[in-house]
Amino acid sequence: MLDIAADLHRWCEEGRDFAVATVVAVSGSAPRQPGAALAVDAAGAAVGSVSGGCVETAVYELCRQALESGETVRESFGYSDDDAFAVGLTCGGAIDVLVSPVRSADPERAVHAAALAAAAGGEAAAVARVTAGPAALLGRTLLVRPDGGHTGTLTGGPVAAGTALDRTAARTARAMLDNGRTGTVTIGADGSQCGEPLELLVEASVPPPRMIVFGAIDFAGALARIGGFLGYHVTVCDARPVFATAQRFPDADRVVVDWPHRYLEATEVDGRTVLCVLTHDAKFDVPLLVRALRLPVAYVGAMGSRRTHLDRLGRLREAGVTEIELSRLRSPIGLDLGARTPEETALSIAAEIVAHRRGGSGVPLTGAHTPIHHDGEPPAGHGRFGSVA
Structure with a gap:
C-alpha cells in the first residue's frame, strides 16, 4: 500500500472512498513483491499494480466488490497455463492478495490516512496489517512510528489481550522499520507468541536512500x-x-x-x-x-x-x-x-x-541459468537498500 502512498494520500485528502489490494505472499517467479498494491476508488479510477498485468482485471473487480460489501478478503492467484483467458500468473509464480475497503465510515480509515500521510511526506513509518488469522481481525491495521508509538489497534473478535497484541505487533513492526524491511511475520494472537497465530504484513516506509x-x-x-x-x-x-x-x-x-x-x-x-x-x-x-x-x-x-x-x-x-x-x-x-x-x-x-x-550477476539473461528475480531488499524510495522500491 505504501508504494502508492502519494496517490492514496491525495485520495484521502479529497475524501474519496477506495479499496486497496496488497500483495501479502509470493512464491515462485512472481513479478511483484509483498507490499505492492493496486487501489480502486468509487468512481472506478485505479492506481498501482499487483502483478504487472497478469491478474489486474480480477483484482480490480475484487476491489469494486470490497467497496460495496465493506469486507476484507484474501485471494490467491497461481499459474495459468492451458487456458489463455483464465485468471492467473503466466510467469509460473503465485501471489496472495489482501483486499481491504477504505471508506469514510470505516474505523480503519483514520489509521490508513495517517500512514499514507506519513509515507507521502517522506517520514519513517511502518504499517502492520493482519493478513491471516481469525476472520474478525483480517485487515486490522496498526501504524507504528520510529519511537515505537502506534496508532490504531488490532484488538477485536476472539482476541482478549488486545493491548498485549498491539504492543507485540508494534515492537515487531518497529524492528522491521529500523531495517527498512517490508515482509510478513507471525505472532501469537494473544501477543505472547502463543495462542492462535496471526500473520502480519509489515510495510516499512523510510526516507529515500x-x-x-x-x-x-x-x-x-x-x-x-x-x-x-x-x-x-x-x-x-x-x-x-x-x-x-x-x-x-x-x-x-x-x-x-x-x-x-x-x-x-x-x-x-x-x-x-x-x-x-x-x-x-x-x-x-x-x-x-x-x-x-x-x-x-x-x-x-x-x-x-x-x-x-x-x-x-x-x-x-x-x-x-x-x-x-x-x-x-x-x-x-x-x-x-x-x-x-x-x-x-x-x-x-x-x-x-x-x-x-x-545480488544480480550482470550477465545477459538470454541463455543464462540465473534467477530473473533475486531475493533482495525492497525498492528504493520506500524501503527501500536494506528495501525504495
Missing part, C-alpha cells in the same frame, strides 16, 4: 537523472563553484560546493547510501576514497581508466587503506555495456548499483 555524486561533470548530470528515476535523493558535490551549480544539475535534489572528502565527513550516510566518484583526479579522489571505503555504505564506485585505477590503488595503499577496504571499491565504475555517452555511462553505473543491491 541517498546517492552522492562527486564531480560536477556531464556524466554527473546524467547520473542525477537516472538516480532520481530509481528513487534516490541525489546530491552532486564538487569543490569548484563555477561547475557545481543548480542550473547545471536541475535533476539533482541538492548541489553542494565543498571539497568532496570534507563534505562526506560532515554529511549523514547509512547502509543504503551509494557514493559515485566521477572526479578521476587524485587530489579529490584519494582523500575522498580513504574516507568512503571505511564507511558502512552500500556502494562505492570510482570513474577512471584502468591505468587511473591502478595508480589510484597505489595511492590509497600509501594512505593506509587496507586490502579488505579496497575490495569494496567498484573501479572502473559501472558494467561493461560499451557505453560512450554520459547517458549510456550513467545507465552502466546504475545497472551495477542495481546488480550489487539485488
Whole structure:
C-alpha cells in the first residue's frame, strides 16, 4: 500500500472512498513483491499494480466488490497455463492478495490516512496489517512510528489481550522499520507468541536512500537523472563553484560546493547510501576514497581508466587503506555495456548499483541459468537498500 502512498494520500485528502489490494505472499517467479498494491476508488479510477498485468482485471473487480460489501478478503492467484483467458500468473509464480475497503465510515480509515500521510511526506513509518488469522481481525491495521508509538489497534473478535497484541505487533513492526524491511511475520494472537497465530504484513516506509555524486561533470548530470528515476535523493558535490551549480544539475535534489572528502565527513550516510566518484583526479579522489571505503555504505564506485585505477590503488595503499577496504571499491565504475555517452555511462553505473543491491550477476539473461528475480531488499524510495522500491 505504501508504494502508492502519494496517490492514496491525495485520495484521502479529497475524501474519496477506495479499496486497496496488497500483495501479502509470493512464491515462485512472481513479478511483484509483498507490499505492492493496486487501489480502486468509487468512481472506478485505479492506481498501482499487483502483478504487472497478469491478474489486474480480477483484482480490480475484487476491489469494486470490497467497496460495496465493506469486507476484507484474501485471494490467491497461481499459474495459468492451458487456458489463455483464465485468471492467473503466466510467469509460473503465485501471489496472495489482501483486499481491504477504505471508506469514510470505516474505523480503519483514520489509521490508513495517517500512514499514507506519513509515507507521502517522506517520514519513517511502518504499517502492520493482519493478513491471516481469525476472520474478525483480517485487515486490522496498526501504524507504528520510529519511537515505537502506534496508532490504531488490532484488538477485536476472539482476541482478549488486545493491548498485549498491539504492543507485540508494534515492537515487531518497529524492528522491521529500523531495517527498512517490508515482509510478513507471525505472532501469537494473544501477543505472547502463543495462542492462535496471526500473520502480519509489515510495510516499512523510510526516507529515500541517498546517492552522492562527486564531480560536477556531464556524466554527473546524467547520473542525477537516472538516480532520481530509481528513487534516490541525489546530491552532486564538487569543490569548484563555477561547475557545481543548480542550473547545471536541475535533476539533482541538492548541489553542494565543498571539497568532496570534507563534505562526506560532515554529511549523514547509512547502509543504503551509494557514493559515485566521477572526479578521476587524485587530489579529490584519494582523500575522498580513504574516507568512503571505511564507511558502512552500500556502494562505492570510482570513474577512471584502468591505468587511473591502478595508480589510484597505489595511492590509497600509501594512505593506509587496507586490502579488505579496497575490495569494496567498484573501479572502473559501472558494467561493461560499451557505453560512450554520459547517458549510456550513467545507465552502466546504475545497472551495477542495481546488480550489487539485488545480488544480480550482470550477465545477459538470454541463455543464462540465473534467477530473473533475486531475493533482495525492497525498492528504493520506500524501503527501500536494506528495501525504495
